[in-house]
Amino acid sequence: xxxxxxGLETRVRQNYCPGLLDVDGDSCHHIHNAAKVFAAPFSNHLxxxxxxxxxxxxxxxxxxxxFREICEFMSLPGxxxxxxxxxxxxxxYDVAISTQRLLPAYKVLYxxxxxxxxxxxxxxxxxxxxxxxxxxxxxxxxxRSFHEDLSKxxxxxxxxxxxxxxxxxxxxxxxxxxxxxxxYTGVLPIFKEYVMVFQGSxxxxxxxxxxxxxxxxxxxxxxxxxxxxxxxxxxxxTMELDNKxxxxxxxxxxxxxxxxxxAHPQHPLLKPFLEExxxxxxxxxxxxxxxxxxxxxxxxxxxxxxxxxxxxxxTGSELRKxxxxxxxxxxxxxxxxxxxxxxVDQSLPSFQDxxxxxxxxxxxxxxxxxxxxxxxxxxxxxxFHGPLVESxxxxxxxxxxxxxxxxxxxTFSAIQTVKYTLxxxxxxxxxxxxxxxxxxxxxxRRLCGNIISAGTRDKAQRQQKQxxxxxxxxxxxxxxxxxxxxxxxEVVEEESVARKRHMAKQRKxxxxxxxxxxxxxxxxxxxxxx
Numbered sequence: 001x002x003x004x005x006x007g008l009e010t011r012v013r014q015n016y017c018p019g020l021l022d023v024d025g026d027s028c029h030h031i032h033n034a035a036k037v038f039a040a041p042f043s044n045h046l047x048x049x050x051x052x053x054x055x056x057x058x059x060x061x062x063x064x065x066x067f068r069e070i071c072e073f074m075s076l077p078g079x080x081x082x083x084x085x086x087x088x089x090x091x092x093y094d095v096a097i098s099t100q101r102l103l104p105a106y107k108v109l110y111x112x113x114x115x116x117x118x119x120x121x122x123x124x125x126x127x128x129x130x131x132x133x134x135x136x137x138x139x140x141x142x143x144r145s146f147h148e149d150l151s152k153x154x155x156x157x158x159x160x161x162x163x164x165x166x167x168x169x170x171x172x173x174x175x176x177x178x179x180x181x182x183x184y185t186g187v188l189p190i191f192k193e194y195v196m197v198f199q200g201s202x203x204x205x206x207x208x209x210x211x212x213x214x215x216x217x218x219x220x221x222x223x224x225x226x227x228x229x230x231x232x233x234x235x236x237x238t239m240e241l242d243n244k245x246x247x248x249x250x251x252x253x254x255x256x257x258x259x260x261x262x263a264h265p266q267h268p269l270l271k272p273f274l275e276e277x278x279x280x281x282x283x284x285x286x287x288x289x290x291x292x293x294x295x296x297x298x299x300x301x302x303x304x305x306x307x308x309x310x311x312x313x314x315t316g317s318e319l320r321k322x323x324x325x326x327x328x329x330x331x332x333x334x335x336x337x338x339x340x341x342x343x344v345d346q347s348l349p350s351f352q353d354x355x356x357x358x359x360x361x362x363x364x365x366x367x368x369x370x371x372x373x374x375x376x377x378x379x380x381x382x383x384f385h386g387p388l389v390e391s392x393x394x395x396x397x398x399x400x401x402x403x404x405x406x407x408x409x410x411t412f413s414a415i416q417t418v419k420y421t422l423x424x425x426x427x428x429x430x431x432x433x434x435x436x437x438x439x440x441x442x443x444x445r446r447l448c449g450n451i452i453s454a455g456t457r458d459k460a461q462r463q464q465k466q467x468x469x470x471x472x473x474x475x476x477x478x479x480x481x482x483x484x485x486x487x488x489x490e491v492v493e494e495e496s497v498a499r500k501r502h503m504a505k506q507r508k509x510x511x512x513x514x515x516x517x518x519x520x521x522x523x524x525x526x527x528x529x530x
Contacts, residue, residue, distance in 0.1 A: 019328050023205070023302070023383055024293040027212060028089065028198055031191045034291070035090050038187065038284040041276045046180050049169045050084035050095045052162050053106070057081050062153075063109075066146040071105045072472065073143065074133040075479040077487050078105065089195050093188035097488050100181045104129055106170050112147030113163045114171065122171055139476040179257045179273050183280075186254025186495050190218050203358050205383045206306040209299035212292050219288065221503045222252035223281040227510040237294040241285055246506065248274045251281065255498040301325065305377050307351035307360055316343045323376045335372035342370050357381075 004010060013020045024030075039047070057064045057080055064080055071078025079102070082095045099106075111119070111126050130140055155163070169177050194215040198204060204211075216236065217229055228244045245251075251274070253261065261270060293299060303309070304318035316339050323335045342348075348367075351360050358381060365374040422429060435441045473480065 019326065021298050021325060021383065022296070023208070023298055024296060026384075027208065027292065028195050030288070030291040031194050031215065032089055034284050034288050035092065035188055035191045036086075037287045038280045039092055039184070041280040041283065042180055042183075045169070045173075045176065046096060046099070046184060047084055047086075047092060049166065049177065050082070050092075050099065052166050053081040053099070054083045056159070056162050056166060063150060066150065067105065067109050070108050070143060070146070071102065072469075072478055073135050073139040073476055074105055074108070074129075076102060076105055076133075077483055078102070089199070090188060090192050093184060093192050096181055096184040096188070097491060100178075100185055101487055101491070103170065103178070103181070104133060106166070107174070108143060109146075110163065110167050110170055112150050113167055118167075118171065134477070134479070136477040139478070142476070175260075175267075175269055176273070179253070179260065179269070182254030182257035182260075183277060184254075185491065186252065186257070186498065187219075187222060189492060189495060190215060190222075190499075202356075203381045205302050205380060206357060207303075209296065209303045212294060212299075216285075216288050216292060216294065218499075220285060221506070222499070223278070223285075225510060226503065226506040227514065230507070237289050237292070239289075241282060245278075245282075248278050250506070251277055252499060252502045253277055255495060258498070297321070298325070302380055302383070305357070305361075305380055307348075307357065308353055310343055310348075312343075316340060319343075319373070319376075322380065323372065326376045326379050329379050330372045330375050333372040335376070338370045338373045342373055345369070 009020070009022075057067065068078040079098065081102075082098045084095045085091045108126065108129060111122060114122065129135075135143070194211060197207075197211060213232065213236065217232060220229055220241075223246055224241065224244050225246055228239075249261065249265075252258075253274070257273075260267070261274075264270065301318045301322040304315045304322060309315045319339045319342075320336060323330060323339070342364075349360065349363050351357075361374065361377050361381070364370060365378075422432065425432070433444070433447065435443075472478070
């Protein structure tokens with residue numbers, strides 16, 4: 001569609017809309033594709049694990065129930081394995097967070113599917129897991145009964161192969177799996193934050209250029225020497241990376257992988273893993289250099305409509321370029337003079353970072369002082385820049401399924417009864433409960449009573465269920481686990497702190513190298529003078 005000769009964009013520009021602006025479409029696609037480019041050197045090790053875990057639990061209700069009980073015994077927020085969907089925005093990161101949290105519970109569950117030889121081999125590591133997560137002896141006995149029940153299940157050859165692959169990755173290749181999870185959960189949040197910003201409906205076209213520079217610079221800081229990024233180089237899109245890279249053993253690999261690197265510097269798996277990380281960083285950075293419009297003059301001009309930038313000469317220059325691009329949409333007024341006055345106008349309302357830019361410009365438009373400039377800003381703010389429209393298409397195929405979803409039997413029975421009753425009476429729900437005058441006609445007291453009693457019964461069932469959970473925790477000595485959302489927020493915060501610590505460490509080393517180079521230079525000059 002964007003071909004330079006016969007693409008749709010080219011034809012529209014030539015024949016219908018010569019003033020069509022190039023804002024490079026939806027940059028969230030570039031970021032999502034960059035995440036896939038970053039993951040490619042790891043040979044889909046985690047992606048295949050995600051698929052096997054989801055498929056293995058999707059229809060095995062007994063196995064899923066056992067898994068949730070194991071999570072309860074280990075004080076982990078239990079949930080069903082998330083589904084990895086390649087085309088959903090950074091699905092690999094979302095599933096990696098969940099898998100990293102539940103990995104100890106997966107190890108305990110799939111220990112029951114190992115053969116006799118592997119059971120003897122991994123008996124001690126399993127005991128260490130029980131000790132680490134304070135699983136009491138009674139709970140361990142219960143888990144062993146789960147293993148016995150699952151081992152008696154009849155399985156197809158497909159199911160057996162699936163479980164073998166999971167066992168291999170959570171037990172035999174546990175170190176590789178944990179290292180890859182550390183990289184995914186440490187690096188992919190950089191991309192996820194960008195997508196989350198532009199996934200909403202708020203107008204943020206004036207932030208596009210700055211956010212793209214920020215996400216690319218934050219990514220480069222993970223593996224490029226800090227002295228080449230601060231101050232930010234103007235040639236970021238064309239900068240050669242080969243001679244500016246950190247040593248492989250200093251590149252950012254996530255918090256857990258970094259701890260492993262420090263504790264086991266000579267581990268045989270470390271060198272090939274770091275080579276994969278280096279290759280992932282370089283290929284992804286080159287992809288971003290090629291795809292992100294980091295040098296787009298249009299996006300730079302659109303940044304000038306941000307009210308925070310008022311009062312600078314560069315802002316006036318960029319606004320003049322923007323009005324020149326949209327000259328065919330503007331009234332016959334002197335926009336140059338308007339921009340000069342707007343840039344120094346002290347009567348306009350104050351603006352803080354985070355305020356609604358649309359409302360602020362609406363207030364400016366109400367003053368009537370800058371008709372030409374406000375018309376250009378209206379046109380600029382109408383530019384599409386996010387994936388909101390496509391999000392519905394991305395999720396429809398994953399929600400609407402031919403197979404049934406999880407539903408309580410009593411709920412299903414009630415729905416079927418209501419549907420059968422309405423169909424037998426040839427009525428819809430609106431027709432059956434409609435009133436001619438909803439304000440003054442009396443309500444159906446029986447219906448109100450049923451609604452109240454249904455709510456009371458539901459509340460009582462929830463309390464009873466919570467009481468059973470509390471009794472089970474007391475019986476097996478389990479600590480109440482935090483929710484998955486809270487746990488995820490903690491992981492994200494820890495990885496963010498680890499990235500900032502890594503960047504600060506690299507800046508400190510860069511300054512030390514600079515000071516040392518100056519000292520060597522000064523010593524050489526003194527020697528030459530003598």
